[in-house]
Amino acid sequence: MRIVDLINKKREGGVHSRAELDAIVDGYVRGAVPDYQVAAWLMAVCWRGMHVAELADLTRVMAASGQQLDLASIGRPVADKHSTGGVGDKTSLIVMPLVAACGVPVAKMSGRGLGFTGGTIDKLESFAGMRVDLDAEAFVRQLRDIGIVISGQSADLAPADGKLYALRDATGTVPSLPLIASSIMSKKLAAGAQVIVLDVKTGSGAFMREPESAMALARAMVDIGTAAGRRMAAVVSDMSQPLGRSVGNSLEVAEALDTLAGGGQREFTEFATDLASTIVALASDGALGRSEVDRALHSGGGLQMFRRLVEAQGGDTRGFDDRRCLPRARVQRVLTAEADGYLARLDALMVAHASSLLGAGRERKSDPIDLSAGVVLAAKVGEHVVRGQPLATLHANDASRLAQAEAVLRSAVEISAEQVAVAPLILERISG
Ligand code: URA
Secondary structure, three states: OOHHHHHHHHHHHOOHHHHHHHHHHHHHHHHHHOHHHHHHHHHHHHHHOOOOHHHHHHHHHHHOOOOOOOOOOHOOOOOEEOOOOOOOHHHHHHHHHOOOOOOOOOEEEEEEOOOOOOOHHHHHOOOOOOOOHHHHHHHHHHHHHHHHEEEOOOOOHHHHHHHHHHHHHOOOOOOOHHHHHHHHHHHHHHHHOOOEEEEEEEEEOEEEHHHHHHHHHHHHHHHHHHHOOOOOEEEEEEOOOOOEEOOOOOOOHHHHHHHOOOOOOOOHHHHHHHHHHHHHHHOOOOOHHHHHHHHHHHOOOHHHHHHHHHHOOOOOOHHHHHHHHOOOEEEEEEEEOOEEEEEEEEOOOHHHHHHHOOOOOEEOOOOOOOOOOEEEEEEOOOOOOEEOEEEEEEEEHHHHHHHEEEEEEEEOOOOEEOOOOOOEEEEEEEEE
């Protein structure tokens, strides 16, 4: 099979067989197919797209390029949750323990965050000593022992994706629905969960700005997972303003703990319990649902499960009882409202940018991250505010970063004399 013929085929809108996709992907991983040919093929995919079955095949070929976890030994369906990434998105820290507390085992392999704030793994490192680099054996053992495990992605998980993503990044071929869907789902399939629930974000702080693109991506990923025999569901959710009240790693951990202790922001708590209910229902064929999740929240079972997770991975759990034991920034500055009115806009992207200026994010994987930096919001869109009232607190260790971050945060805010309608957090639900 000549790779140039496959490039020509895709350029003309042809549909690849699994063997053809294997020739490209496997050949690339082995070093037998050069970058320039794969780059040309990726660009052809960007323009021509992929058919549903073809995309499912591509994803399976990518998933099979490295180690694939076999979680069958757990004896029950194992669940995973994935978000395409948002500002203040600490949902996994609440959903995973709630689901585990309902008796559904949960296993998540997560990448580190790039851009505005850290990812789930960075956030968990707010618990000093927490190990997030478990090997496959330790990962499965902990899952079997306590029913919950969250760790960084093993190096051998879908290596084809790592190599293809680096090439996409350098060749302008990241924004392609089939390439994004196969990239995310190859890692999810290789990580072995039978139940996968996806949260696809849309809005200014999301990778997919337009709801239509987010819905198409969610549909494509649900179809890929379903074709691979997994139980799938997805939501498309709003990311025009940050999720919950905090943005920044240890600040988000504190909010997750407060939420599991019953003191979370109402909309955010509702969102997290909704996702947890979807997962437990899928995993149990409907035998479990909202009432079990609510019980896990109100009884403290979810919080207890989170503590067990941190303990099992060697983390310092003192932050559960005393939030001052989590990383704390040296300086705080309060941003106040400049007028009376209704908060009409709290642009997620700008809040993220401010948080990143304070030190909460990273540009490159190797960059350091300041776990304690970020922004805590005192008001959300739709709420009434009066002049001089605190809108947000900026947290930093480097006081020289505050002025620029404050200016950026100020530009995220708009106050209107008119009452404003607030969009629901969940815009669409997609089932397998
Ligand atoms: N996240 C991924 O893992 N892959 C993409 O292509 C885009 C976002």
